[in-house]
Amino acid sequence: MEEGIxxxxxxxxxxxxxxxxxxxxxxxxxxxxxxxxxxQSRVYNLVLRMLGRAEVAEDVTQDTFTAxxxxxxxxxxxxxxxxxxxxxSNACRDRLRSQRRHPELSxxxxxxxxxxxxxxxxxxxxxxxxxxxxxxxxxxxxxxxxLPPDQRLVVIxxxxxxxxxxxxxxxxxxxxxxxxxxxxxxxxxxxxxxASYQELFQGKTRPHx
Amino acid sequence: MLKRWRKxxxxxxxxxxxxxxxxxxxxxxVLMVEEHTQKxxxxxxxxxxLRTTVALLHRVADVEPPRSFALSETExxxxxxxxxxxxxxxxxxxxxxxxxLLVLVFAGDSLHLFETKSKAPQEEALRTxxxxxxxxxxxxxxxxxxxxxxxxxxGDVAQGEAGFTTPTATPSPTATAQPxxxxxxxxxxxxxQAKPEARGRAFPVRSLEVALAALVVLLxxxxxxxxxxx
Numbered sequence: 001m002e003e004g005i006x007x008x009x010x011x012x013x014x015x016x017x018x019x020x021x022x023x024x025x026x027x028x029x030x031x032x033x034x035x036x037x038x039x040q041s042r043v044y045n046l047v048l049r050m051l052g053r054a055e056v057a058e059d060v061t062q063d064t065f066t067a068x069x070x071x072x073x074x075x076x077x078x079x080x081x082x083x084x085x086x087x088x089s090n091a092c093r094d095r096l097r098s099q100r101r102h103p104e105l106s107x108x109x110x111x112x113x114x115x116x117x118x119x120x121x122x123x124x125x126x127x128x129x130x131x132x133x134x135x136x137x138x139x140x141x142x143x144x145x146x147l148p149p150d151q152r153l154v155v156i157x158x159x160x161x162x163x164x165x166x167x168x169x170x171x172x173x174x175x176x177x178x179x180x181x182x183x184x185x186x187x188x189x190x191x192x193x194x195a196s197y198q199e200l201f202q203g204k205t206r207p208h209x
Numbered sequence: 210m211l212k213r214w215r216k217x218x219x220x221x222x223x224x225x226x227x228x229x230x231x232x233x234x235x236x237x238x239v240l241m242v243e244e245h246t247q248k249x250x251x252x253x254x255x256x257x258x259l260r261t262t263v264a265l266l267h268r269v270a271d272v273e274p275p276r277s278f279a280l281s282e283t284e285x286x287x288x289x290x291x292x293x294x295x296x297x298x299x300x301x302x303x304x305x306x307x308x309x310l311l312v313l314v315f316a317g318d319s320l321h322l323f324e325t326k327s328k329a330p331q332e333e334a335l336r337t338x339x340x341x342x343x344x345x346x347x348x349x350x351x352x353x354x355x356x357x358x359x360x361x362x363x364g365d366v367a368q369g370e371a372g373f374t375t376p377t378a379t380p381s382p383t384a385t386a387q388p389x390x391x392x393x394x395x396x397x398x399x400x401x402q403a404k405p406e407a408r409g410r411a412f413p414v415r416s417l418e419v420a421l422a423a424l425v426v427l428l429x430x431x432x433x434x435x436x437x438x439x
Contacts, residue, residue: 033279044274058275065278069285140269158231159266165233184227191255191262 017080025072032072036065039081042161043088049156050092052145060095064088082170089153089171096149143193151186158183218245219252226256230263300432307428311421314414323414 017038023031043064048057064087075083144152150172157163157171169179222245228234229242246252317323 029280029282029285032285036279037277040274040278041271044278045271048272054275061274062278065280066284069280136265137269140265155266159263160269162267165231180228180233181224184224187227187259187262190266191258194262194265195258 018077021072021075021077021080024069025075029069032069035080039084040065042081043084046085046088046156046161047092049141049144049160050089050149050152051095052141056095060091061088064091067091079167079170082167085157085171086173092153093149139194140190143190146193147186147189151182151189154179154182155186155190159187219249222246222249222252223255226252226259230256230260297432297435300428300435304425304428304432307421307424311418311425314418314421318414318418 017035020031020035024035040061044057044061047060047064048054051057051060064084068084068087071087144155147155153172154168157168158165163171165176165179165183168183169176172179174182218241222242225234225238225242229239234242246256
């Protein structure tokens with residue numbers, strides 16, 4: 001039911017999007033801010049999972065929207081979301097590069113900071129389940145952090161954000177085959193990483209045989 | 210033979226499993242995967258762990274952004290950060306281009322290419338090129354570098370006219386022979402006036418080299434600074 005409402009909201013947003021983009025291109029900041037409202041959660045979550053730290057993610061998300069507004073004239077359509085996520089992923093790549101140049105800044109950067117647990121929400125959970133969830137969230141984030149950035153990006157876009165191979169290819173500007181192989185390798189790596197914690201989620205998320 | 214074929218089949222199936230769980234395989238490949246996984250325990254196990262991993266990732270929910278990222282009027286009119294990121298890139302290219310020009314001019318100079326009659330237009334062309342590559346602040350820096358260059362140039366020119374082949378050796382003895390060490394410095398002010406006459410000779414080439422070298426240093430320095438800052 002909730003899913004249905006979400007899809008409907010997305011459709012409405014897509015309907016209004018071209019108008020908002022046109023107005024934003026003409027310099028209407030209010031129109032652009034409506035686009036920000038629509039996409040900020042997606043951009044922030046992508047950046048957070050790519051970089052792992054809330055305060056850095058906040059910075060990079062803001063940079064993404066500012067850069068998007070400035071280069072809106074270069075957007076030719078049709079997929080605004082892919083265009084925006086491409087700017088975000090480029091910003092993440094730049095940030096990771098500068099962190100590599102200044103390793104002191106990236107110390108444990110990719111490990112989840114305590115103030116920002118990766119949610120695996122579950123209503124009516126017991127305290128044991130809560131601990132389990134926290135631990136699992138941390139393991140997933142650590143697993144993601146251990147992936148090379150190109151694989152991490154594809155895994156996040158596909159398996160957390162639920163985008164299609166085609167849209168990911170658009171965002172990463174890479175051939176479909178590259179997307180598939182990065183996803184396959186990323187999942188394989190993560191599966192191996194999480195295997196050591198398998199007892200944590202055994203029975204809880206195991207699909208039906 | 211059969212063993213090798215099976216091994217190949219196993220490798221192929223392993224690579225297809227990720228697409229298989231996304232339902233992106235053709236019917237033919239689906240059949241191949243299912244047939245193989247029924248027989249191969251390690252593939253079955255791997256498929257299971259992949260499915261669990263993907264199911265876990267699907268359950269990762271969005272974090273609520275800590276604040277709104279809506280742009281304020283000032284942010285909307287502030288210089289873009291993508292432009293700021295572009296700056297080091299542009300500076301790097303400008304440095305490379307100027308260095309390339311310097312190498313060209315230097316190579317041309319050492320091959321005596323500029324000592325023909327037609328050298329003046331060439332230099333002019335190069336000058337305009339550097340003008341395009343580097344904006345006004347850099348061209349402003351060139352005159353600062355000129356006086357010492359012009360000085361040695363003048364030495365060169367004088368020696369060239371006298372027919373000597375070792376131009377650099379003589380100015381220093383004359384400098385030491387002079388009772389006042391300020392004598393060679395006195396020669397520097399007239400150099401700008403001497404410029405038009407010396408145009409036909411090697412002088413502008415040399416100063417162009419110095420200007421280009423100064424530009425390379427300036428642009429390179431600016432690039433390093435911009436990179437550091439970013």
